[in-house]
Amino acid sequence: MRQDLLDLVCCPDCRGDLRLRADQTDPATQEILEGTLTCAGCGHVFPVEEGIPNLLPASLEED
Numbered sequence: 035m036r037q038d039l040l041d042l043v044c045c046p047d048c049r050g051d052l053r054l055r056a057d058q059t060d061p062a063t064q065e066i067l068e069g070t071l072t073c074a075g076c077g078h079v080f081p082v083e084e085g086i087p088n089l090l091p092a093s094l095e096e097d
């Protein structure tokens with residue numbers, strides 16, 4: 035995912051800002067390949083896997 039996507043997305047649970055922690059970035063494009071997005075509001079953690087942010091609300095994860 036591109037880092038500037040952070041300006042466009044927010045927490046699906048509380049609409050809070052998301053903070054990015056990048057564990058692995060693409061050296062050519064600077065896109066995040068692996069990492070986590072943490073909500074500054076409710077603290078929910080969303081994984082970024084293979085470049086795809088998984089922004090499912092907590093209510094859907096239990097299904």
Ligand SMILES: [Zn+2]
Binds near residue numbers: 048
């Ligand atoms: Zn939240």
